[in-house]
Each structure stands twice: as C-alpha cells, then as structure tokens.
Amino acid sequence: MRPTLTPIPGWHKSMVITIASGKGGTGKTTVAVNLAHTIAQDNQHSTWLVDCDVEAPNAALFLQPTFVEEVPVERLLPVIDNEKCTACGVCVHACQFNALAIAGGKVLFFKELCHACGSCTLVCPEDAILEEPELVGMLQKGYSGPLQFAQGTLEIGFSSPTPVIRSLKKWILPEQSNDIFLLDASPGTSCPVVETMRGSDYALFVTEPTPFGLHDLKLVAELNEKEFQLPAGIVINKSGDNDAEIEQFAQEKDLPILMRIPLSRQFAEAYSSGKLLVEEVPALRSAFLDLYRSIHRDVTKENR
Amino acid sequence: MKEILIISGKGGTGKTTVTAALGDIAAKNKHIVLADADVDAANLELLLDPKIEQTYPFIGGKIAVIDRTSCIACGRCEEVCRFDAVSHSTEDTYTIDSAFCEGCGACVHQCPVEAIQIQSHQSGEWYRSSSSYGPLLHANLFPGEENSGKLVTQVKEDARTYGKEARAEILLIDGPPGIGCPVTAALSGVDSTVIVSEPTLTGFHDMKRVKAVADFFKIPTQLVINKSDLNPQIQKEMLGFADEIGMRLAGMIPYDEKIMAAQLQNRPITRSLPEEYLPLFTQMWIEISAGSNHN
Numbered sequence: 001m002r003p004t005l006t007p008i009p010g011w012h013k014s015m016v017i018t019i020a021s022g023k024g025g026t027g028k029t030t031v032a033v034n035l036a037h038t039i040a041q042d043n044q045h046s047t048w049l050v051d052c053d054v055e056a057p058n059a060a061l062f063l064q065p066t067f068v069e070e071v072p073v074e075r076l077l078p079v080i081d082n083e084k085c086t087a088c089g090v091c092v093h094a095c096q097f098n099a100l101a102i103a104g105g106k107v108l109f110f111k112e113l114c115h116a117c118g119s120c121t122l123v124c125p126e127d128a129i130l131e132e133p134e135l136v137g138m139l140q141k142g143y144s145g146p147l148q149f150a151q152g153t154l155e156i157g158f159s160s161p162t163p164v165i166r167s168l169k170k171w172i173l174p175e176q177s178n179d180i181f182l183l184d185a186s187p188g189t190s191c192p193v194v195e196t197m198r199g200s201d202y203a204l205f206v207t208e209p210t211p212f213g214l215h216d217l218k219l220v221a222e223l224n225e226k227e228f229q230l231p232a233g234i235v236i237n238k239s240g241d242n243d244a245e246i247e248q249f250a251q252e253k254d255l256p257i258l259m260r261i262p263l264s265r266q267f268a269e270a271y272s273s274g275k276l277l278v279e280e281v282p283a284l285r286s287a288f289l290d291l292y293r294s295i296h297r298d299v300t301k302e303n304r
Numbered sequence: 305m306k307e308i309l310i311i312s313g314k315g316g317t318g319k320t321t322v323t324a325a326l327g328d329i330a331a332k333n334k335h336i337v338l339a340d341a342d343v344d345a346a347n348l349e350l351l352l353d354p355k356i357e358q359t360y361p362f363i364g365g366k367i368a369v370i371d372r373t374s375c376i377a378c379g380r381c382e383e384v385c386r387f388d389a390v391s392h393s394t395e396d397t398y399t400i401d402s403a404f405c406e407g408c409g410a411c412v413h414q415c416p417v418e419a420i421q422i423q424s425h426q427s428g429e430w431y432r433s434s435s436s437y438g439p440l441l442h443a444n445l446f447p448g449e450e451n452s453g454k455l456v457t458q459v460k461e462d463a464r465t466y467g468k469e470a471r472a473e474i475l476l477i478d479g480p481p482g483i484g485c486p487v488t489a490a491l492s493g494v495d496s497t498v499i500v501s502e503p504t505l506t507g508f509h510d511m512k513r514v515k516a517v518a519d520f521f522k523i524p525t526q527l528v529i530n531k532s533d534l535n536p537q538i539q540k541e542m543l544g545f546a547d548e549i550g551m552r553l554a555g556m557i558p559y560d561e562k563i564m565a566a567q568l569q570n571r572p573i574t575r576s577l578p579e580e581y582l583p584l585f586t587q588m589w590i591e592i593s594a595g596s597n598h599n
Contacts, residue, residue, distance in 0.1 A: 022345050023315065023316060023345055023347070024312075024314065024315010024316040024317075024345075024481040025314065025315045025316010025317060026316060029506065053482075055313075055481075055482035055483045055484050055487075055513075056313050056314050056315075056481070056482055056483070056506075056509075056510040056513060058314070058505075058506040058509060058510065061505045061506055061509060094409060094413055096366060096407055096408050096409045096422065097408070115406055115408055116386065117386055117387075117406065117408030117409075117410045118384065118386055118410055119408050119409055119410040119413060122384060122410060122413065122414060123413050154483065154484065156483065156513065156516045156517055156520060157517065157520045159453070159483075159484050159485040159487070159488040160484065160485055161482070161484045166387075166388070186481075186482060187315035187316070187345065187481050187482070188342075188344040188345050188452075188480070188481070188482075189344045189345065189445075189447040189448060190344040190445060190447075190448070190449060190450065190452045190486075191450050191452075192482075192484065193448075194403050194404070194448050195404075198403070198404070210567055210568060211347075211350050211568065211570055212320065212345075212347045212350065215345075215347060215350060216345045216347070219344070219345060219447050220447070222447045223447035223448045226447060226448055227403050227447075227448045242568060263564075265534075265559070268531070268534055268559070269534060269535060271504060271506075272502075272503060272504035272505065272507075272534050272535035272538060273504075273505060273535055273537070273538065274505040274506075
C-alpha cells in the first residue's frame with residue numbers, strides 16, 4: 001500500500017517551505033525535486049515547486065516540466081529627455097548608486113549601476129526623465145505530472161537576481177490558498193536568499209558533512225535567526241561517518257535533523273543524468289514522506 | 305601580475321578545492337596573492353589557515369529609516385518603494401524592513417514631512433591575512449546583507465594593491481557561484497577565468513550560463529572537470545562543447561574516495577593526497593598558467 005498523507009484538520013492556509021544551504025552543491029535541488037515529487041503524488045493539496053535559484057535554475061532538468069505560460073520580467077530604467085533637461089543635477093544628487101553624472105552640460109546614465117528605483121524620475125523638476133523597460137529575466141510555469149512547477153531565469157549579462165525572484169514569487173504565490181510551495185533557493189546568504197525566504201513558513205537547510213558544508217550551514221542558520229526566525233530543520237546529504245559536528249551544531253541550535261541521505265556513487269550517478277532519486281530507489285519515497293510530515297508538524301505547531 | 309579567477313556557475317563543483325590546490329602548487333616557485341571573492345560563504349580561509357593581520361569594516365549597507373514621531377502616515381513612501389520594503393505598521397505609522405530596503409532614497413525625497421533618512425551601517429568586514437601560501441585577502445559579508453558585489457570589488461582592489469607592494473606575479477581569486485552581481489564584480493578586469501564544472505546535467509547547464517557571462521565581459525576561459533567519469537556520456541558532451549567553442553581543457557579530477565577524504569582535512573588537498581595524485585594538479589597549474597599567458 002502506498003503511504004498517504006492525511007490533511008491536517010483546520011489547516012486552511014498555504015505552506016511555503018524554503019530550501020537553502022549556504023554552500024552550493026550540498027543537494028538543495030535534489031531534496032527539493034524529490035520532496036516535491038513525493039508530496040505531489042500523495043497529497044490532497046496542490047503542490048508547487050518554485051525554482052528561485054534564477055542564476056542557475058536546475059530543477060527543471062530533473063522534472064522535465066511542460067510549460068504552459070511564460071512572462072518576461074522587466075525593470076524600468078530612466079531615459080533622459082535632453083530637450084527638457086536643464087542639467088540642474090537634482091537627479092544626480094538623488095541617485096544613491098552613482099548611476100547618474102553631469103558632464104558637458106548633459107546628464108549621463110550608467111546602466112550597470114542603476115537599481116531601477118525610480119528616484120530620479122520622481123525628483124526631476126522638469127519632468128525630463130521618462131522610463132523604459134529592460135528585460136532582466138523570464139518566468140515560466142507549468143506542470144510535471146501532478147506537480148505544479150515554476151521557475152525564473154536571469155538574463156545573461158544582467159547581474160541582479162532579486163527583481164526576478166520577487167516577480168516570480170508575486171506571480172506564483174497567491175494571497176489565499178492552501179497549496180504547498182517548495183522554494184529552491186540560491187547558494188549563499190545574501191539578497192537572493194533573503195528574497196526567497198521572505199514570507200516563508202519554514203526553512204529546510206540541506207548540508208553535507210564537510211568543513212565547508214558545516215561552516216555555511218552556520219551562516220544560513222544565523223541568517224534565519226537574525227531576519228526571519230522561521231521554524232527550521234536539517235537534511236544531511238552525503239551522510240556517512242563524519243556527521244558528528246553537524247549533529248553537535250544542530251543540538252546547540254535546537255535544529256532537528258530530519259533526514260539523512262547517504263553518500264553513494266549510485267545517487268551521484270542518478271543525479272548526474274537528471275534522474276529523480278525516488279524513482280531510482282523507490283524505498284526513498286517513504287523517507288521523503290516522513291520528511292514532509294516532520295515539516296508539516298512543525299509548521300502547524302507554530303501556527304496554532 | 306596575472307589575475308586568474310575560478311568560477312563555476314553551479315555551486316559546490318569544487319572552486320575552493322581547486323583554488324587552494326593551485327595556490328599550493330603555484331606558491332612553490334612564484335610569488336602569489338590569494339583572494340576569496342565568495343564573500344557570503346567564504347571558505348578559502350578554512351583551507352589556508354590564515355593569520356589575520358588587518359581587519360577593515362565594510363560600510364556597504366545603506367537603508368532608509370523612518371522617524372516615527374514625525375511620520376504622518378500618508379503612505380507616500382509605500383507608494384514609491386519598488387522593493388516592497390515599506391509597510392504600514394500596527395501603530396499609525398510606516399516602517400521600513402531593513403532586509404529589503406536597497407537604500408535608494410526614493411522615499412526620502414518623496415516624504416512630505418522629511419521624516420525619512422538614509423543611514424549607513426556596517427554590513428561586513430574584510431581582512432588582510434598572511435598564510436604559508438602567500439597573502440590572503442578575504443571578507444565576511446554579514447548574513448542577509450546586500451552589496452556583495454561592492455565587497456568583492458573592495459577585496460579585489462585591496463588584493464591588487466597588496467600584490468603590487470609584494471611584487472606578486474599571480475593573483476588567484478576564488479569566485480562565487482551563480483552569475484549575479486558578485487560574479488560580475490569578480491570578473492571585472494581579470495586576465496582569465498577557470499570554470500570548474502562537473503559532468504552532471506546541472507553542472508553542464510550552469511557552466512554554459514557562466515561561460516556566456518565571461519564571454520559577455522570578453523574574458524578568456526579554461527575548463528576544469530571535477531568528479532570526472534561520474535557520467536561518461538555528459539562528460540563527452542561537455543568536452544565536445546568546449547572543443548567547439550575553443551575553450552581549453554586545463555585538467556580533470558576523478559570522482560574518487562581518496563579525494564573526497566582529502567577534502568575533509570582543513571588544508572589544500574595537495575597536502576593530504578598520496579603523492580601519485582600530485583602530477584594531476586601540477587599539470588593543471590602548468591596548463592592554466594600557459595593558457596593565461598597565452599591571452
């Protein structure tokens with residue numbers, strides 16, 4: 001008999017779970033796709049996997065989704081109307097990013113430094129600054145079997161992932177729903193990860209028993225403590241004989257270790273060719289279901 | 305001084321492992337400087353055991369702050385903020401969430417009662433250190449802070465100054481994952497880059513993306529394949545791709561238990577591996593220096 005999940009009585013809101021790691025390559029995407037696939041196959045709620053690692057979006061390589069909708073993400077850049085501009089310098093003064101300068105009686109614009117905040121357009125006393133859209137990324141949504149899927153992709157040559165993540169979340173996460181959303185985050189602990197974790201109900205940290213894995217797990221746990229205080233848990237990937245230091249840290253921080261995925265060449269090979277672990281090794285399905293149950297228990301406990 | 309940057313696109317392919325191994329080998333007969341440009345998950349220091357000589361504060365974070373006593377709760381700040389950083393708090397006033405404020409000042413200029421100010425704060429620190437492999441410039445962006453690109457630029461500029469003072473011949477930079485602002489900041493002005501990838505669908509996919517970014521900045525690239533032979537089919541495709549676009553292959557590191565065990569020691573793997581592995585890294589360094597000089 002297939003194990004199934006029973007809905008929690010009285011639970012009528014969405015559940016947003018961010019999967020983060022600090023260090024890259026510890027297995028965020030592996031956990032995200034296998035967990036999402038498992039929940040979607042069993043759950044009575046609609047389940048989404050949202051790939052928020054817009055610099056290196058990889059979840060689709062495992063899920064092979066069919067996309068049904070695609071929208072561009074644009075940001076608004078200033079365009080100076082030189083007929084109206086009096087080179088008064090108010091915009092230059094207002095810009096906090098040094099993206100505007102005056103030279104030869106004209107305002108010059110440096111696109112690479114612009115944050116597209118709109119400050120200059122708002123302050124211009126001559127109404128000489130218009131705005132024009134620039135493509136910064138693409139959003140796509142679709143499905144992979146019973147799982148709903150969405151991703152954002154940052155355009156090559158555009159360096160700020162945050163607007164793409166923000167737009168992706170606004171597009172996919174509705175205000176009211178009882179869907180489950182798994183967000184696959186970027187590595188690191190700076191703005192893209194902050195933008196992804198924002199508004200989440202739970203943080204799942206995927207780590208590996210190496211010096212780098214532990215070091216960066218500490219950083220991402222610190223980020224959560226400082227900015228969000230989300231209930232959180234740990235998955236140890238590539239687990240083996242060296243888990244002790246992670247266990248010690250987990251105990252100190254009162255973070256439960258919810259799952260261990262053993263270090264295995266078989267798993268690494270399945271990963272390398274884009275296969276789902278739960279399809280290669282069906283026994284793992286119940287482990288991923290248990291992982292989901294633990295997360296669900298913690299989230300509902302917090303919200304009671 | 306030749307500047308060589310190690311990047312990957314996908315995280316966890318072995319950038320830091322390769323940087324430390326190359327640094328160890330290069331330092332045997334050259335004056336080198338090392339820099340860690342992965343400022344929000346800085347790991348090179350875990351391998352090089354540096355002695356910090358100078359610590360500098362990084363004042364990168366600028367955020368807007370509302371003075372609640374003068375705020376008239378008109379909501380104009382929320383209207384103009386494009387970063388969703390302003391919200392109506394329960395008391396009849398507005399607040400700015402520091403995690404999302406980019407410090408653009410749009411709200412400052414629009415506030416009718418001048419209740420908003422931009423404040424700078426320390427969002428990290430950077431260090432000049434010494435190590436037995438050469439000087440190391442590294443940093444620590446506090447978790448959740450912005451402007452990692454600016455801190456990367458700071459670390460690199462300092463590495464250049466330090467390198468000149470020390471008459472170094474090589475600056476070896478451990479880069480960040482992804483293709484976003486810290487990567488573009490790390491790429492700026494370097495002589496060449498080495499992409500460390502792995503024969504996995506994801507590794508290959510992200511290698512192509514970061515290669516396109518390096519091309520965008522017209523920086524020559526070489527390729528190192530880590531965990532080679534994990535997937536012979538994808539490896540063949542990667543090598544075919546590299547050959548087609550004229551990207552030199554500088555070396556391959558096998559998927560090997562001894563290498564994984566060496567990565568658990570807190571030092572360059574070239575110091576922990578059995579001797580028979582050393583030619584692999586020595587040869588890789590010869591290829592990379594030849595490739596960098598070539599350009």
